[in-house]
Amino acid sequence: MNKSARDRExxxxxxxxxxxxxxxxxxxxxxxxxxxxxxMTYEGATLLVDPFLTRVPLSTVVxxxxxxxxxxxxxxxxxxxxxxxxxxxxxxxxxxxxxAPELARRFGCPxxxxxxxxxxxxxxxxxxxxxxxxxxxxxxxxxFTVTFVPSVHSKxxxxxxxxxxxxxxxxxxxxxxxxxxxxxxxxxxxIAVAGIEIYHQGSADLIDDAIRHRDVDIFLAGVAGRSVTPxxxxxxxxxxxxATVVPMxxxxxxxxxxxxxxxxxxxxxxxxxxxxxxxxxxxxxxxLPALSPREPDAR
Numbered sequence: 326m327n328k329s330a331r332d333r334e335x336x337x338x339x340x341x342x343x344x345x346x347x348x349x350x351x352x353x354x355x356x357x358x359x360x361x362x363x364x365m366t367y368e369g370a371t372l373l374v375d376p377f378l379t380r381v382p383l384s385t386v387v388x389x390x391x392x393x394x395x396x397x398x399x400x401x402x403x404x405x406x407x408x409x410x411x412x413x414x415x416x417x418x419x420x421x422x423x424x425a426p427e428l429a430r431r432f433g434c435p436x437x438x439x440x441x442x443x444x445x446x447x448x449x450x451x452x453x454x455x456x457x458x459x460x461x462x463x464x465x466x467x468x469f470t471v472t473f474v475p476s477v478h479s480k481x482x483x484x485x486x487x488x489x490x491x492x493x494x495x496x497x498x499x500x501x502x503x504x505x506x507x508x509x510x511x512x513x514x515x516i517a518v519a520g521i522e523i524y525h526q527g528s529a530d531l532i533d534d535a536i537r538h539r540d541v542d543i544f545l546a547g548v549a550g551r552s553v554t555p556x557x558x559x560x561x562x563x564x565x566x567x568a569t570v571v572p573m574x575x576x577x578x579x580x581x582x583x584x585x586x587x588x589x590x591x592x593x594x595x596x597x598x599x600x601x602x603x604x605x606x607x608x609x610x611x612x613l614p615a616l617s618p619r620e621p622d623a624r
Contacts, residue, residue, distance in 0.1 A: 335588045342572070342612035352519065358616050359576055360576060362374065363375070367469070367518050369407060370408050370468055375415055376425065379424050380395075381419065392501060399427060401583070401618045402618060408467070410467030411469075412436045415513070416478060417438070422441075449498070460473055469517070470517040474537070477528075478508050479528050479549070480554075488504070488508065489507050493505065511528055513536065522542050524538060531557075536565065538565060540567075544567035549592060558600050569609040570608055572594065574589075575592045576615070577589055598610045
């Protein structure tokens with residue numbers, strides 16, 4: 326099957342998954358920002374997870390040009406959020422961390438993540454807002470209780486290596502080409518809010534014994550790279566035992582955020598429900614719709 330045919334198959338699967346309901350507690354909003362990014366809002370407070378609104382074209386990656394936050398993209402898609410309790414970042418790659426400094430500057434909030442993410446914040450002159458997290462410590466961010474779980478990034482391409490594995494270590498913003506955003510320590514992120522538990526896994530690998538949470542309500546599951554992680558679904562689903570899986574990180578993040586949905590090469594989104602069903606038929610699989618531009622102060 327060629328890429329066009331695979332994309333059509335994935336697009337049809339996505340429409341079917343988006344049509345399935347995701348039940349949330351009263352007052353809790355969960356919005357997919359594309360890639361591994363989410364906005365969660367409850368009781369007037371917002372938590373951002375891996376927010377990535379700036380889209381970096383392939384030419385910038387190939388030519389190793391500087392990649393920095395695009396204020397216009399943030400204005401279009403997250404123009405006003407009110408009280409932002411914090412931003413949490415699962416690892417330091419550009420498609421997860423690039424926009425965190427600009428969002429922290431706008432909303433006056435801290436950013437929680439690895440040393441690599443803290444280094445990125447310092448490069449932007451915001452070192453005092455970068456928090457290098459500790460494993461399993463409970464961070465109370467407004468109504469959200471956040472715990473960081475040690476994890477690892479999937480080895481891509483072809484299961485050979487973790488891309489840009491070290492910490493971000495540039496000496497100037499001008500040196501921040503996409504591949505200069507170091508992965509650093511990777512975290513799974515557990516979030517308790519409104520009486521439910523949400524688990525965010527931005528990259529499809531894990532440290533089996535590090536996962537302590539069980540019976541989570543919603544598993545936000547990065548699906549890129551899962552094919553090169555041995556027995557990925559069985560290992561993580563039998564630990565988290567989620568009621569619902571929400572796939573993410575299947576979109577082509579080199580395209581503008583307002584462009585028609587594209588899919589990462591060989592993502593096979595259409596296969597995800599059956600892959601999960603092979604582990605447990607009791608798990609629901611639901612997709613959230615893509616983000617749309619909004620008016621200021623609209624959620």
